[in-house]
Amino acid sequence: MNYENMTTREVVANLRQMTGLDHTGSMAHIAANRIEELVDARWHPIETAPKDGTVIMAFAPGWYPQPAIVEYVNGRWRLWQTGDAFQHRLTHWAPCPAPPSN
Numbered sequence: 001m002n003y004e005n006m007t008t009r010e011v012v013a014n015l016r017q018m019t020g021l022d023h024t025g026s027m028a029h030i031a032a033n034r035i036e037e038l039v040d041a042r043w044h045p046i047e048t049a050p051k052d053g054t055v056i057m058a059f060a061p062g063w064y065p066q067p068a069i070v071e072y073v074n075g076r077w078r079l080w081q082t083g084d085a086f087q088h089r090l091t092h093w094a095p096c097p098a099p100p101s102n
Contacts (some may be wrong), residue, residue, distance in 0.1 A: 042094065049093040055080050057096055060088035069096065 006014070015032035049056055049072070057067040058077070069080040070090070077086040 043092040044094065046090045046093050049090075055096055056093045058086075058090045059092045060086070060090050063088045067094070 012032045043059065046058065049058070051072040053071050053073055055069060055071045058070045059067050068086060068088075068090075070077045070086055071080050072078075073083075077090060078084060079086055
């Protein structure tokens with residue numbers, strides 16, 4: 001098998017298969033979880049963003065250099081902090097990071 005040409009999702013699937021269901025604490029299983037978290041944290045096309053009220057980071061070219069924190073409510077993207085409708089064209093989204101652990 002040529003591992004160099006595998007997608008990240010294929011690598012994760014193979015790591016999980018190697019560890020089996022009984023080894024959730026193994027290093028390979030933990031590595032698969034971490035890789036999956038990193039892949040999920042990347043920027044995605046806005047068309048794939050959740051529209052269930054989940055708060056996300058979104059990028060709008062020409063707005064500000066940093067992402068906006070928005071949620072999709074009542075058929076519109078809204079600024080999470082104020083609830084105001086977001087008037088700029090969004091192109092990409094990413095999940096909000098987890099809060100600090102300490």
